Amino acid sequence: MKVKDIIEVLESWAPLKLQESYDNSGLIVGAPHWETNGVMVALDCLESVVDEAILKGVHLVVTHHPIVFNGLKKFNGSTYVERVIMKAIKHDVALYAIHTNLDNVAWGVNGKIMEVLGISNHVVLSPSQGLLRKFQVYVPVEEADALANAVYAAGGGKISAYEACSFKSIGEGTFKPIEGASPVTGSIGKQESVQEAKLEFIVPVFACQAVERAARGSHPYEVMAYDWIELGNTAAQYGAGALGEFEIPVDFMSFLHQVKSKFGATIKYTKPVNELIKTVAVCGGSGSFLLDAAKRSDADVLITSDFKYHQYFDADNSICILDIGHYESERFTIDLITERLSKKFPKFAVLKTEVNTNPIQYY
Numbered sequence: 001m002k003v004k005d006i007i008e009v010l011e012s013w014a015p016l017k018l019q020e021s022y023d024n025s026g027l028i029v030g031a032p033h034w035e036t037n038g039v040m041v042a043l044d045c046l047e048s049v050v051d052e053a054i055l056k057g058v059h060l061v062v063t064h065h066p067i068v069f070n071g072l073k074k075f076n077g078s079t080y081v082e083r084v085i086m087k088a089i090k091h092d093v094a095l096y097a098i099h100t101n102l103d104n105v106a107w108g109v110n111g112k113i114m115e116v117l118g119i120s121n122h123v124v125l126s127p128s129q130g131l132l133r134k135f136q137v138y139v140p141v142e143e144a145d146a147l148a149n150a151v152y153a154a155g156g157g158k159i160s161a162y163e164a165c166s167f168k169s170i171g172e173g174t175f176k177p178i179e180g181a182s183p184v185t186g187s188i189g190k191q192e193s194v195q196e197a198k199l200e201f202i203v204p205v206f207a208c209q210a211v212e213r214a215a216r217g218s219h220p221y222e223v224m225a226y227d228w229i230e231l232g233n234t235a236a237q238y239g240a241g242a243l244g245e246f247e248i249p250v251d252f253m254s255f256l257h258q259v260k261s262k263f264g265a266t267i268k269y270t271k272p273v274n275e276l277i278k279t280v281a282v283c284g285g286s287g288s289f290l291l292d293a294a295k296r297s298d299a300d301v302l303i304t305s306d307f308k309y310h311q312y313f314d315a316d317n318s319i320c321i322l323d324i325g326h327y328e329s330e331r332f333t334i335d336l337i338t339e340r341l342s343k344k345f346p347k348f349a350v351l352k353t354e355v356n357t358n359p360i361q362y363y
């Protein structure tokens with residue numbers, strides 16, 4: 001198996017364009033054409049994880065957190081980041097990170113937390129804006145269906161839980177081929193008019209290139225007439241955090257106990273607002289930036305991590321914050337990635353690291 005085969009699966013699930021601007025998701029060490037006979041999945045890329053991969057003969061490590069966030073100027077092994085990179089290169093181990101792009105898909109890090117909590121229906125807590133474009137294309141009426149199918153196959157026409165969405169209007173297209181043109185219909189210097197369909201599709205930014213290529217591939221004309229339009233719509237299936245409801249509300253203390261035992265967490269929390277917990281907001285990792293969104297959504301609790309002392313006051317008696325620890329909140333991301341890859345490649349070795357990479361000890 002080539003590294004790029006694994007990457008293709010990961011990026012069709014969590015496209016790199018969904019990562020935050022500060023992030024460094026993607027292939028960090030290695031080349032797409034490298035061969036590997038297995039994948040090691042971990043939350044953090046430590047030297048001990050690379051050692052484990054080497055020991056088990058695996059040439060690709062996929063982690064949630066990228067080993068490199070900032071530019072490196074020297075490789076003399078004076079920091080753990082340099083040592084990891086040096087060792088990985090020396091032993092032909094590719095390093096790949098699937099970080100905030102996996103946070104920003106509905107069935108990513110936060111969807112997994114909801115599954116662990118036993119909440120089956122959830123939505124994105126803070127849907128992304130600026131991710132959607134409209135693709136309008138003009139095509140002879142008889143070719144419209146084939147072109148629409150090509151666009152769907154390339155990732156266009158999906159709206160929330162619906163696919164193959166489009167709008168078609170029929171009109172008259174006009175053109176006059178001039179010297180240098182090789183028209184499929186009509187002739188040089190003669191004004192033509194053809195019955196054409198105008199097709200409209202919503203396309204996420206990460207599928208724009210593929211959609212345009214697919215439309216061109218299926219369009220009969222030498223030159224395809226089309227427009228891309230920026231949209232202000234929010235993309236319901238992409239964004240930060242998740243929001244869901246228990247079918248049967250749980251009393252606060254049992255809820256706290258459940259979270260503690262499921263996530264193996266030492267919980268810091270603010271005073272509960274409601275004795276019964278029904279609506280739950282979650283964000284794996286550092287999620288204090290979602291406190292306002294969680295309050296606006298009328299969630300009873302926000303489960304996340306990395307709150308600072310003064311930020312707890314912002315709960316302000318309108319929500320209960322549960323800080324369960326960064327590692328603990330994301331620990332099931334290892335299962336999430338492993339399950340996705342194993343399902344796609346059932347005969348391929350997808351290993352979970354045996355290293356506990358949590359840098360924090362509890363007393």
Ligand SMILES: [Zn+2]
Binds near residue numbers: 065284
């Ligand atoms: Zn994290």
